[in-house]
Structure formats: structure tokens, C-alpha cells
Amino acid sequence: MVDLTTDLGKGLILRNPVLTASGTFGYGEEYADFVDFNKLGGIIVKGTTLNPREGNPYPRMAETPSGMLNAVGLQNKGVHYFVEHIYPRIANLDTNVLVNVSGSTIEDYVACAEIVNSLECIPAIELNVSCPNVKQGGMAFGVNTEGISKVVEAVRKVYHKHLMVKLSPNVTSIVDIAKAAEASGADSVSLINTLLGMAIDAAKRRPKLSTITGGLSGACVKPIALRMVWQVSKGVKIPVVGLGGISSATDAVEFMLAGASAIEIGTANFIDPSLSGKVGEGIADYCEKYGFTASSQLTGALLTD
Amino acid sequence: MIISDFTLVEIQKWTKVSLLKLQCEERLPNILPGQFVQVRIDQSPSTYLRRPISVHNVIPENNEIWLLVQKVGKGTETLCELPVGSIVNIVLPLGNSFTLPCLRCSCQAQPTDYLLVGGGVGIAPLLYFGKVLQTQYNIRPTFLLGGRSQSDLVQIDSFQMYGDVYTTTEDGSAGEKGFVTNHSVLEQMTANKGLQVCCCGPKPMMMAVAKWAYAAHLNCEVSLENMMACGLGACLCCVEKTTEGHLCVCKDGPVFNINQLLW
Ligand SMILES: Cc1cc2nc3c(=O)[nH]c(=O)nc-3n(C[C@H](O)[C@H](O)[C@H](O)COP(=O)(O)OP(=O)(O)OC[C@H]3O[C@@H](n4cnc5c(N)ncnc54)[C@H](O)[C@@H]3O)c2cc1C
Ligand SMILES: Cc1cc2nc3c(=O)[nH]c(=O)nc-3n(C[C@H](O)[C@H](O)[C@H](O)COP(=O)(O)O)c2cc1C
Numbered sequence A: 001m002v003d004l005t006t007d008l009g010k011g012l013i014l015r016n017p018v019l020t021a022s023g024t025f026g027y028g029e030e031y032a033d034f035v036d037f038n039k040l041g042g043i044i045v046k047g048t049t050l051n052p053r054e055g056n057p058y059p060r061m062a063e064t065p066s067g068m069l070n071a072v073g074l075q076n077k078g079v080h081y082f083v084e085h086i087y088p089r090i091a092n093l094d095t096n097v098l099v100n101v102s103g104s105t106i107e108d109y110v111a112c113a114e115i116v117n118s119l120e121c122i123p124a125i126e127l128n129v130s131c132p133n134v135k136q137g138g139m140a141f142g143v144n145t146e147g148i149s150k151v152v153e154a155v156r157k158v159y160h161k162h163l164m165v166k167l168s169p170n171v172t173s174i175v176d177i178a179k180a181a182e183a184s185g186a187d188s189v190s191l192i193n194t195l196l197g198m199a200i201d202a203a204k205r206r207p208k209l210s211t212i213t214g215g216l217s218g219a220c221v222k223p224i225a226l227r228m229v230w231q232v233s234k235g236v237k238i239p240v241v242g243l244g245g246i247s248s249a250t251d252a253v254e255f256m257l258a259g260a261s262a263i264e265i266g267t268a269n270f271i272d273p274s275l276s277g278k279v280g281e282g283i284a285d286y287c288e289k290y291g292f293t294a295s296s297q298l299t300g301a302l303l304t305d
Numbered sequence B: 001m002i003i004s005d006f007t008l009v010e011i012q013k014w015t016k017v018s019l020l021k022l023q024c025e026e027r028l029p030n031i032l033p034g035q036f037v038q039v040r041i042d043q044s045p046s047t048y049l050r051r052p053i054s055v056h057n058v059i060p061e062n063n064e065i066w067l068l069v070q071k072v073g074k075g076t077e078t079l080c081e082l083p084v085g086s087i088v089n090i091v092l093p094l095g096n097s098f099t100l101p102c103l104r105c106s107c108q109a110q111p112t113d114y115l116l117v118g119g120g121v122g123i124a125p126l127l128y129f130g131k132v133l134q135t136q137y138n139i140r141p142t143f144l145l146g147g148r149s150q151s152d153l154v155q156i157d158s159f160q161m162y163g164d165v166y167t168t169t170e171d172g173s174a175g176e177k178g179f180v181t182n183h184s185v186l187e188q189m190t191a192n193k194g195l196q197v198c199c200c201g202p203k204p205m206m207m208a209v210a211k212w213a214y215a216a217h218l219n220c221e222v223s224l225e226n227m228m229a230c231g232l233g234a235c236l237c238c239v240e241k242t243t244e245g246h247l248c249v250c251k252d253g254p255v256f257n258i259n260q261l262l263w
């Protein structure tokens, strides 16, 4: 039996390294017919902000080769609605439930994180400082070291459980950003969020998204994500959670070999809604085949000589 | 909801449209008229996401569904040309449904008759709707089906099994010439206050039908076709702005009462 237990530190222990990525798995309930939640290390729910957000106008999605652009813009009913109506329904799912905390001002991040801190069944937050789809804020914090230090330090003061910080790939040096997050008190970093991209309908001479630009995700971003996970894991001591285009157990293993302690499945949930429930077993199969007794041994086990 | 491999057992091709009959090994869940499926189209980076397609008919005893697919791009072209025996991975059933009469309640506002208006490949969900109305509710709906020309009007024989069929074409090659909203049969229908109008087709057509139904004080539902990614209500990509804010066409729809919409 391969041991899949994944300890990300500060009380966040997963039964296996598989998480579902924020914004691609709803609140988990949408996938209840396809996935046994006890096959997941955890679920990261939709981006949650202090106040309700309408999100961006339609069209918010455009398919691109082996991927998609989205410009959802953090549509959600706000953290108070989450606490009152959604949390009671999902608190007792047989897996870890993490909240993706988003915002556009430091005060909003702090207020939202403080509220989530009081929720007993939420062992961690993923701080989204990297969403490309909100006008001010979001990514503004995630694109330079001062911004990220400020927001992570402020949230750290009010959030006492596991604080995972989600990084934007739309930066010159993601390693510097990751180091700043670590120095400011992050317990782990997850990467990557979507890459800023654009699609045009030539026949209509118009952008395909209402916001003109949007976030690229899916299989096409995997090589970039893998490279960034590799670089960041060399640069920080805290655990790295890898994501970006993971579409199979083999993809997941590749991220772990590059240095990830856990992984998230995002856009691939749309193509195979049952995928996330199968990846844990796939990682175990790989371990068995190649002589690893625990999946944690995969982290950084890439041979480069 | 299930995710299952279906085998293409029969395909019938017209110029722009194909009818696919697909069977799976599993017992099908109950499928409601107006619901849709998400079809996986393999082997191409340009068809990365699944494609939403309406349920055209269900043969529960064979675990069989029918899809009516019109070629508009890579994905639908691939589907329309699949060889018999192909395996097609499908997630179903998705979305809400058209409003059916309630057999248990006796409220006055119950629809007693149905006018099902379809344009182009938007006729697809109406066949199964008509079948359910006739076989489960003993109601023979009126179908009003429109197309650009005769070649758009497919499956007419099948529709005739479940109701009276009227047609229009823009070029006059079949039925009355013009748009569905110009058809003479509509005149006699406005007086029937128990009439429920249900419409699926290109947006300008649905807007015209909605306008007509609104003016005639008839209850009217339309089925929207926003771009989708997940089809499960998880990604919030497919939203339509409504009186209740942004709603997901894939989960809160695809069927909406026209009073919910801002058109
Ligand atoms: C709920 C629902 C039910 C549907 N039912 C049917 C059906 O029964 N039969 C059928 O043939 N089609 C149906 N459609 C439309 C079908 O999903 C699209 O035509 C298909 O996704 C296009 O894929 P493609 O790869 O062929 O085209 P692409 O290469 O992706 O696009 C080609 C062109 O088609 C347009 N297009 C793409 N997606 C859509 C869409 N969702 N709606 C309208 N235009 C689109 C694009 O703007 C582009 O111009 C339905 C859509 C929805 C949302
Ligand atoms: C439709 C959609 C919505 C998303 N919403 C969020 C969000 O609310 N918060 C967040 O941190 N990331 C969000 N993301 C980014 C994903 O969590 C993930 O970082 C990204 O898609 C890359 O992984 P993937 O290629 O496996 O999808 C969203 C992605 C998509 C496609």
C-alpha cells in the first residue's frame, strides 16, 4: 500500500495530494454525481470576496487550442452568504474544504479572511492575489513583491490556520514573488493562476471576451506551469502546490517530480468531471510501479543528471 | 447525471445537419424535454471542451438518445461525419426543462395546449418535448418550424407523429414564405389563453417570438444557447443577465420564462 498522506504543514493534512482548483469545481456539490469526495485531498471552493460580485458581462469564455480563456471576474455572493448558506451544506463533506479568498483592497482581504478564520471546518485558505479578471486589485497585489508582502502580512495577522498563497504567472520573476510570500508568513504557495491572454473573432472584428483580455487555462499552459513549479520549489522552503493544465495522473506526477507537494485539478474537470476522483489512485499506481512507498517521495524527485 | 460511453448505432445525414442515434450500456436516467448533453469530441486541440447538444429524442428501452447536429465549426462537423460504431463520451442529462403540465395540481393557470416553435437546428429539443406531451400528458402540441430553406426542415415526419406541423422558409421553398412569426396559424392561437409557447432557435427568432407572445399575453419560454465550458453550473462562464442577476444557462436554464430575461 502506497502512503498518499500529504502534510502541507500548519495542520493541513490531506489524504492524498489531489485538490480541485478554485473556480473550476464550484462548491463541490456540482460534481457529487461524478466524484467520491473521500477520494480527494480537498476541494478549493470558488473565489470568495467580502462583498457580493456580479462578475463580468457575457461573453466570459472563449475556447483556444487545448485550452480556454475565462473572464468570469469573481462572480460570487460574498462571504456572508457563503457562511450562512453554503458552508452548512459543505462543511461536513468527507474531505478538506478550503476557501479561495479574493479581494480588491487589503481591508477586503483581511475582513474576508477573518470571517473564514472563524469557520471550524475550514482548515486553510488559498489567498488569491493573482486573478487577472478584476479591474483594480487582485493581480495588482500579486505582480510585485511589495504588493504581495503587504497583503500576506496583513492577512497573516488575522488568519491563524494554514495560509496558502496563490501566485500569478503574469510576472517577471515568480520566484521573487514566492519568496516574498514566504517571508511574509505564507504556509504554502500554489501556482499557477491563469495566464493573461486574448482571443479575437476576425470575422466580426471583435474580441471574443467582453473584457477583451482574460485568463488562459487548460492543457496548453502545462509546460509553463511545470517550469514555474520547478523554479519556485528550488527557491522556497514552504510546500508548493502545483497546477496548470493537469489532465491525468501522469501530469500530476510530473508536477510532483518538479517539486510540488500537492496538485490541483482545474479546467480538466470540465472535460472529465470524474477525473479528480481518479488521480489519487493513479499517483499510487505510479508509486507502486516505480518503487516509491509514499507519494511524498515524489516531491522534487526529478533526475537531472 | 451520468458520464458514459455511447456507441453510434445509426446516422442520417442531410446537407448541414445529421441525426445521430447513440446507445449506451447503462440504464439512462430520466431525461426531461429541453435538457441537453455535453459531448466529448476527441482527437483535436480545437475541440478541447465538450459541446452542448439538446436531446432530440430518447428511446429508454434501448438506452438510446438522438442528437440533431448542425455543422457550424470543427466540433459539430466531426460529429456530423462520425462513422457508425464510433464511441462518443457523453455527460447527461443537464439543465432544467420546459414547463410541463402538473398532473397533481388543478390550478387554473395550467397550460392546456402547447405551441412549440423551432428555428434551424433549434427544432432539436422539440421532438422529444412533443413525444412526452403526447405519451405522458395526452396533449397534441402544435409545431411551428422555420428554416432558411427546405433543406433546413428535417425530421418533419417524426414531428407529425406527435402533433400538427406548420412550416415557414425564408426563401419560400417549403411551407409559408417568411419568418415563423409571420405564419398565418398564429392568428387563431392568440385567443387561447391556456396556450404555452415554447421556443428554441436563433436569438433574433426567439426575441421575435417572445415579443409576439408577450403582446398576446401568452406564457412563453425560450431555450438559450450561451457558450459553455463545464455545463454543470460550476464555472459561471455561460451566464445570462436576468431579473435575478447573472444566472447559469447550463444549470438555471437553458429554458427561461421570457419574463426573467432582459430582452
Ligand atoms: C444548451 C444548448 C443546446 C444546444 N443544442 C444544439 C443541438 O441540438 N444541435 C446543434 O447542432 N447545436 C446545438 N447547440 C449549439 C452547439 O453547442 C454549437 O453549435 C457547438 O458547440 C459549436 O461547436 P463547433 O466546434 O462546431 O463550433 P466552433 O468551432 O466552436 O464555433 C464555430 C462557430 O459557432 C459558434 N458557436 C460556438 N458555440 C456556440 C453555441 N453554444 N451557440 C451558438 N453558436 C456557437 C461560434 O461563435 C463560431 O462562430 C446547443 C447549444 C447549447 C448551449
Ligand atoms: C472558469 C474559471 C474560473 C476560475 N476562477 C478562479 C477563482 O475564482 N480563483 C482562483 O484563484 N482561480 C480561479 N481560476 C484559476 C484556476 O483555479 C487555475 O489556477 C487555472 O485555471 C490553471 O489551472 P488549470 O489549467 O488546471 O485550469 C479559474 C479558472 C477558470 C477556468
Ligand code: FES
Residues within 6 Å of the ligand: B227, B228, B229, B230, B231, B232, B233, B234, B235, B236, B237, B238, B239, B248, B249, B250, B251
Ligand atoms: S458552463 Fe459552467 S456554469 Fe454553465
